[in-house]
Amino acid sequence: MRIPFNKPFLAGRELDYIQQAVTAGKLSGNGGFTQHCQAFLEQRYGLGKALLTTSATAALEMAALLLDLQPGDEVLMPSFTFTSTANAFVLRGARIVFVDSSPAHPNMDVAQLESLITPRTRAIVPVHYAGVACDMDAIMALATRYNLVVIEDAAQAIESFYRGRPLGSIGHLAAFSFHETKNVIAGEGGLLAINDPRFAARAEVLWEKGTNRAAFFRGETAKYQWVDVGSSFLPSELTAAYLLAQLEELPRIQARRQQQWQRYHAALQPLAAAGRVGLPTIPAYAAHNAHIFYLLCANSFERQALIQHLAARDILAVFHYQTLHNSPFYAARHDGRPLPCATHYDECLVRLPLFFTLTEAEQQEVIEAVSSFFAVSR
Numbered sequence: 001m002r003i004p005f006n007k008p009f010l011a012g013r014e015l016d017y018i019q020q021a022v023t024a025g026k027l028s029g030n031g032g033f034t035q036h037c038q039a040f041l042e043q044r045y046g047l048g049k050a051l052l053t054t055s056a057t058a059a060l061e062m063a064a065l066l067l068d069l070q071p072g073d074e075v076l077m078p079s080f081t082f083t084s085t086a087n088a089f090v091l092r093g094a095r096i097v098f099v100d101s102s103p104a105h106p107n108m109d110v111a112q113l114e115s116l117i118t119p120r121t122r123a124i125v126p127v128h129y130a131g132v133a134c135d136m137d138a139i140m141a142l143a144t145r146y147n148l149v150v151i152e153d154a155a156q157a158i159e160s161f162y163r164g165r166p167l168g169s170i171g172h173l174a175a176f177s178f179h180e181t182k183n184v185i186a187g188e189g190g191l192l193a194i195n196d197p198r199f200a201a202r203a204e205v206l207w208e209k210g211t212n213r214a215a216f217f218r219g220e221t222a223k224y225q226w227v228d229v230g231s232s233f234l235p236s237e238l239t240a241a242y243l244l245a246q247l248e249e250l251p252r253i254q255a256r257r258q259q260q261w262q263r264y265h266a267a268l269q270p271l272a273a274a275g276r277v278g279l280p281t282i283p284a285y286a287a288h289n290a291h292i293f294y295l296l297c298a299n300s301f302e303r304q305a306l307i308q309h310l311a312a313r314d315i316l317a318v319f320h321y322q323t324l325h326n327s328p329f330y331a332a333r334h335d336g337r338p339l340p341c342a343t344h345y346d347e348c349l350v351r352l353p354l355f356f357t358l359t360e361a362e363q364q365e366v367i368e369a370v371s372s373f374f375a376v377s378r
C-alpha cells in the first residue's frame, strides 16, 4: 500500500552505534549497549531493575517463570489482548481467567476483577492498551488484599503515565516491547522491569540460561555455574545498539506521535460528535503515549467496508485483537462467560496508520478517506 499501516524508522545514530558494536568486537548479549539501555530505562521510568530481552513475549515468559506457577493456578487478564500475554502463563500450566473489557475503553474492567479471584488466583496481568493506563490503584489494592503478583503488560506503554507515575514502574513486574510496530523500536526486542526486589536475583539467572554468569562478571562469584532453570532471553548487542539510538531520541519521537494523534483526533471529532464513529476514550488518570489511534465502527460489516474503502485509496488500516477467550486454542478451555465488551472491540475497532515518518499530507489523505466513507454511509 502507498500509505502503509506501519513503517520501521531510524531516529538518529542507530547505524553508527551498530558499527561501534561491530568494531568493539562484542556482539553477544549483556555488553555495554545493553547496560546503557537498561540504566537509561531504569532511571527514566524509576524501574527497580531492568533486563533487556529478545521481545516482550520473552519478558512475559520470564515473569511467568518467576511466579513458579503450579498447574491449575489462575491468572487474570483481559481477553482483548495479544496472544503473548496469555501464552507466557499457559506455557507454565496456568489457567487463564479472562476479564471483560470496560464498556468505556478496551482495558480490563477493574470492577469485575474481585469477583473472579479464587483461592487458586496467583496473578493479575493488566494490559495498557494503546498505551492508555489501566486503573492501577484499584489493581494494586486487590493484589495486596489477596496476595497476588501484578505483571503489567506495558508492551505498548513506554512513556505513558498513571496519575503521573510511569507505566511499567507500578506492578511487581512489567514487560515492554521494542517490536518494530511500537513507539520505540529495535526490530524485535523487549524489557523486563523487576520492581519487586524479591524477584531480582532470580530474574538475572533465568535471563542468563539458568547460570549465575552475570554475578560472575561482576566478580561476585569465583566461577559461573548452572544454578536454576532459564533460557536465552537476552538480545544481542546489535539490538541494544539500535535501541539506544532510539531511546536517545525519545522526546522527538514522542512529540511527533502526539502531534499525529492529536491531528487525527481533532479532524475526526466532528464525525464523532455527529454520532457517526467512536473515538478513543482516555480516563482522567491516564496520560497516554499516542501509540495507537483507533476508531470504533457500529459493527463488523461497517468496519470491513471502511477498511475496503481505505484500501481502494491505497491506505492500509487494520483491526485487532480477536478475543482470546473465543480463539481456536482457548475457546474450549474458557469458562464460558460471555465477554460482550471485549467482543465489541474485537468486531468494531480499526487502527489508522500511525508511525514516525507518516507525513502530514499522508495523514490528511487518511482523514479525508475516513471522512468521505462516513459522509456517505448511514
Ligand SMILES: *Cc1c(COP(=O)(O)O)cnc(C)c1O
Residues within 6 Å of the ligand: 054, 055, 056, 057, 058, 081, 082, 084, 085, 127, 153, 155, 156, 176, 177, 178, 179, 188, 189, 190
Ligand atoms: C506487541 C505486544 C506484545 C508482544 O511484544 P513482542 O515484543 O512482539 O513480543 C505483547 N503484548 C502486547 C499488548 C503487545 O502489544
